[in-house]
Amino acid sequence: MDADTLVERHVLEYPGGYTRSLGPAESRFLTGLRDGRIVGVRLGDGRVMVPPAEYDPETARPVDEYVEVGPAGVVTAWTWVSEPRPGKHPLERPFAFALVRPDGADTAMLHVLDADGPASLRVGMRVAPRWRAERRGHVTDIEAWVPLAEGEPVPAPPAPAPPAPAPPAGADPGEAAEEPGPVTRMVSPVRLEYEINAGIAPTRYLHALAERRIVGQKAAGSDHVYVPPRGSDPTTGAPTEVEVEVGQDGTVTTFCVVNIPGLSDLAPPVPYVCAQILLDGADTPWFGLVQGLDADDVRMGLRVRAVWDDDPAPDARSIKWFEPNGEPDAPYESYKDYA
Amino acid sequence: MNGEVAVVAFAQTKHVARDRERNEVELIIPVVREAIERSGIPRHEIGFTASGSCDYLAGGPFSFVMGLDAVGAWPPIRESHVEADAAWALHEAWVAILTGEVDSALVYGFGKSSLGDVHEIMTLQTDPYHVAPLWPSMVDLAALQASALLAAGEVTERDLAEVSARCRTAALDNPNAVVAEAVDADELLARPITHPPLRDADVFPVTDGAAAVVLAAGDLARDVCSRPAWISGLDHRIEPQALGVRDLTTSRSTALAGANAGASAGGLDAAELHTQFSHEEPILRQALGLGDGVDVNPSGGPLTANPVMSTGLIRIGEIAARIHDGRIDRGLAHASQGPALQQNLVCVMEAR
Amino acid sequence: MGGVRTAVVGVGQTHHVAARHDVSMAGLVREAAAEALVDAGLDWSDVDAVVVGKAPDMFEGVVMPELWLADALGAAGKPLTRVHTAGSVGGSTALVAADLVRAGVHQRVLAVAFEKQSESNATWGLSVPMPFSSPLVAGAGGYFAPLIRAYMARSGAPRHIGHLVAVKDRLNALRNPKAHLHLPDITLEQVEESFLLWDPLRYLDVCPSSDGAMALVLASEDVADGLPGPAAWIHGSAMRSEPTMFAGRDQVNPQAGRDCAAQVFAEAGISDPRADLDCAEVYVPFSWYEPMWLENLGFCEAGEGWRLTEAGATAFDGDIPWNPSGGVLSSNPIGASGMIRFGEAAQQARGRAGDHQVEPRRGLVLGHAYGGGSQFFAMWVVGAAKP
Structure with missing residues (x-):
């Protein structure tokens, strides 16, 4: 590239x-x-x-x-x-x-x-x-x-x-x-300014987000799909050059309910839920917010779907959060190896 | 214990002033792969991994954690990280081999100086109560040392220009260099003094890059490498940081490390010195007792490519590579960090 | 394990508190180092090399502060190495220092780890938002609390197990004058009623933020035999790392921790750590990590860790006390916390743990540290007798 x-x-x-x-x-x-x-x-x-x-x-x-x-x-x-x-x-x-x-x-x-x-x-x-x-x-x-x-x-x-x-x-x-x-x-006071470049693999992934697509990556010869990709399959160090579009639905494998306000400028009002979400077709969890239901009702196995920003950009924040997609909960056996 | 340790493989990026494509992991992936392939040691048989990097270069904490993604650390590996130039990671790996528990090690360093202002980032290495609040840059601190050196009268501006001219010309033969030109001291002396008493050519170029080295012990080294670069001496020393308490015209920590590493035994064909500023070369030559017969910075040195956090490791790699291919039989590599040559490492390598 | 027999011959630490307003950073590290040297019966000039560990430099806003602190630590003219392996760094630093002796490179090495968290704020320092990475909007607890929930689901552990650890470690800290938190009136009810920060973690399930430093003097057998004080001999040491995230990674019971424990126990000749160790100082920053690490380190079968905790096996008077010093839950200067575990283990082996000394059996003690996303592990087993 x-x-x-x-x-x-x-x-x-x-x-x-x-x-x-x-x-x-x-x-x-x-x-x-x-x-x-x-x-x-x-x-x-x-x-x-x-x-x-x-x-x-x-x-x-x-x-x-x-x-x-x-x-x-x-x-x-x-x-x-x-x-x-x-x-x-x-x-x-x-x-x-x-x-x-x-x-x-x-x-x-x-x-x-x-x-x-x-x-x-x-x-x-x-x-x-x-x-x-x-x-x-x-x-x-x-x-x-x-x-x-x-x-x-x-x-x-x-x-x-x-x-x-x-x-x-x-x-x-x-x-x-x-x-x-x-x-x-x-x-x-210590203030330092940087211009960070995303890198080749994350850039491809981020550009796809701007098109409302979630595109994971895997190394040649491997079945393991990384979302978000960082450039390598960390188990082998091989570059992840093969692109695989994954689903926008996934399963909450585990989560916590955050009651501390002000942890981040991006944090919603408390209580809110931070979850590991295994997207359909991916092999690594996505760390994201779960909204659209009471925090008390969030559970492991909950099926959720990505909610996009109205104007998605090549930015991880283009997926605002996940909300229930109405499917029945995934059985524990189906995701227990991912938590 | 393993008494004999050698550098058996070396790889580095083609360094650039600013890599607008790759992130740190993507810089490391090819050099780690290349070094391991050159070593001939299967990745899973490498006994120890050590790296060197600096969170402040990356702009956030734990930059080395992502770096590990490039290594293939699965099944889990024995691994450690120094917040220092990767030459110090190599020292840690050398020690691990000497304990006898492992017989090989991968060492890598990486950094993208272009992301922030590396001159200003290194200000934060200084005393946080009464030096850093004044924000002297890395170049300002070096220029103070150059000022003291010139005032002492043993080195002239022309001497500095000759160092810069020699390095820039040598870099014409180094495809990994960022700066290279056929130039002589007169031409450099005609250029403006930008950081008194230094000119731009006396100061390293901002550089992004990474490097990796594989070490092996005794018989393994002999098996995988036809001319291993045996480490005959390795030591590092530090001195107090405050510029005002030090004699800036000498480097006693380099002299100590050099003496302990066997630099004075002579027979050196070449030396790669971590000279980020031209005036550091005469100081280091004197501290190490390097005579005119020693080819100093044949690669062009850090004045022509300075990927911070791997620059010192590259000095070791450049000497090792020259031993591997038979260009030299014995050489010295030097690494440094901290303001005005505060901390110095010397590694003497030889063919046997 | 190979190389020169190596021992801890001196241990020193600061009194850990939320903010040490009375000292500079140099003063903080010197306090621990000077105490360790006095304990060893050595002077600054006796030290051959210094190894410094701490967590990210952003905590104090000084880049590679060991350079500036070199002379404060007596390193002028000596080798000085800086280690940074995330939360495990205190343990890694001790192992790097020990290897210098084991390899025969040096005879007397000073290892120092510190954090002066009051210079900034740990939550900020641990989660500086970086461009392009998914923003973690929940702090460190937000990373680990879901893993604790996954452990609860996997093991069937009841919700009060973590709270039992929170009480136990704080009661242990009452025996340790240097611990940050002294909560003499702590009860299970108090923990259960404390603020629910990251459900299922409550306020009292979580470690404090501390200023503090820890120092160890490591010496070769030749040197240690000539010193007046007791030595804690290193019987086993190991480090293991694995990537933060990969397909099929067990984040709750990571392979790197299991492998690290297997090696350190094999080196020390330990087949059943619960029976063979006197006690253990284990990095437990959130209360639930006691049962999780009991399983990870092989003190019991997977899924059974919480039963040991519930039965009181890990209490001060239990059969295998964990964190008699009060642990990370009672003092947490992050960069030093791992070395405090290693040093407290050494003090137990030396019989120098004071009011939190446990009854010696075989004289073997585990020191443990972990960091990152439960991916970096460092451990040693030290003992009163030579290996």
Whole structure:
């Protein structure tokens, strides 16, 4: 087959972002940033590492002697980003990623560097953090590092940090206002976009769905009809190149009644029935919804028929659900080997 | 225990920048079939199966589960999966054979880097608290290493261009390569710097593909293969990930793995290195002690075809194939993953 | 089984809870690993290699997080391997680590499995809707509940059998201070009245979602003999996989599970697991999987598993206790759950299971894990004596 196969856009994103608890070292670091300070940790051999970890990266032994470093530092490596990614990169105009070794530290931290262009950058240049006025305990509380001319004073972080959330009733309000608690959590949005192509075998099957036909596939020399097909007979790894149209009626081999709302955007109101349906002429079950009767009346052996979307497309959702076809129940013996 | 293990068969897809036809299962079916057929070992007699893939490349969980459909896992098989380049699956299979319980293994890897943005997906390998939220891409992280290397003064931009030119020219002889051109360093140096200090030709091409290898022990290997590629040494090592705590001008994990795998014993005719970026070659050459007499990346290497999650396995296959057909007697394959060469595997193979 | 004799010489685990707000991911895995090393009488520097297992990376939103966690686990300059075999991964990870020792490649291997499910939501992570695949609109329970119904039809098991397991495992968890769920007042009536999520599964028939980590130290005979603590020797180990769906597949009593059990018991010299084992730690995420796996693993004939459960054979004071730790029904950090079964089995063999230690007989214990659509299996039998 020369034609491209079906393509669909896909977004992988945990709604609301990942909720990360920080533990002692990350909490120290991000609390420090909120307060306009850069915090490192002293390692077993006396070197100072920034950002800090709970452990020595060489020996894995616990470390917990936190030390303030910087705020100015030296660039040890850099690269230029000419096309920032909106919503991901912290700066909207072209910028550099750099490794910066803050004064007093023996390791470098990765961050962004705001400069006029790549021609102005070199390894060994001095830089200083440009702090955000509104800091929340996040790595972007340093908006960017900026070049520092020789003799130029290091800019101080804008003060004060934003006020802490209202203290709980009974707490000393004065004390709470002066000493916001440590940062212990962060939220991390992760959004990735894909264009997924269905593949050759599924595309043939999906195109048939658009014609209200259910076309399974089997490997040459095999009797086993796969619906939906995935490209191979999984018992042999042979490609399923032979097409077999199967029936639109089938038997509920087993099922469950779902009472949990909101499991999927596609889920009907609860209670609803999810079933394994063995289509006439197929050898693998179809996972589908059964509608058109009370959930309590659904049973193993129930004979059902596919209900199509009014405007079927090359999409698995073209079969909306199955409903009873009026035939008597299939005897258990006829489908027991398929559940 | 089985002391002797060899690569007896290798197959790979004709890699493409973007496979608009096949899904992952359809990529794997022909390479698994071809590798097994070449091995001469009946499918049901293969003792162990291991694969390598990455859910985030596929965009959803359990991508390896569907991959199993390509193998014919019936009756049930002894099988495992690593969320890593399939070179690490090969290591697991090698260990399984060394226990003496099985005498052969199928190893495969697959991935379609074109489905999403692989540069951005690999950002998520980094520290989730203070690196990933800044979204440095895989190329940005590599460029930082290149920057540190050039600043140290032992390697020049021309050196990088010469690596890229040599690989792109070598790929003209590799029908599976995605990028190939007759080009020299001067021509490459005239092209724009796109990811300072790197140019596009210093960066791997986005690639879809799969590969499979069959391993066999001792007498079985001798029975099914006229010139088995005997694994004389295999080791892998990792180092801390944070770029700022590492000396980016060297690869000590590669040096360690190479020493344990016997890279320094010499006599190497060729080496296939997992160089996704041109500056990685001088770092790896130095770590492995590869002299000028070693033909590095005769296939063109990952700078000309980089089907992520099988690229490392392909390095092993490319060396093994050259031993099988008598082009070389002894060679080294290297696999790597993680930002700036964080984790490295070295496999030395030889004819006996 | 071949190769170097291999033993578990150290076991460590976190206190499993719904959300460990007090630790980072590194802190979580280090807590288990450090406890295992102390238990073994070893230091980070003694470890030759590290093997990490967890379920899909989407749970925490970090791609191959073992790379970033390498130094947290003391792997700088060492080999580190990441295993991912769906729900069976904790068991597979232990077996991959054990094979490194059995093959003579390493002497002391640290195996760690974890999941920090509170970073996202397991239901989302397990069923990210993918283009072109039939949308599973019912979550993980919606996949397994129909198989449970098929088992009930096949075996004639009455509806309360699952609830008996739900109560039994939660009562066992009261003996295990590290278990996530501690429900001291749980009763059969309470389970029967709990919300019907996926008929026939009720809320209390289902495992919780946990943050947690498990770690094992595996050592060669030479090393284990020189350590002060007790060892759990590996007498048998096996992995089996079969495809998710194929013509004629028995989804209720999968062949891969039967084959895996047959191999592990043959290696350990076990002909009648009910009589020959002291107890078993078996992956039971939904209560009904106890009777189903009793049959699959050959503890009884097909169709008879529910009778063992009903008769109390699998209770803490029964003749073949299943999941004395409380099992997956009481703690479920998915990627770690299989290794918790393997580690709890080792603790029983070592006599280190504390208040949930069962009475030793032959000293042999089964650890079991499964995953995917009941298609990936990993098992070992460990014992107090050398094989």
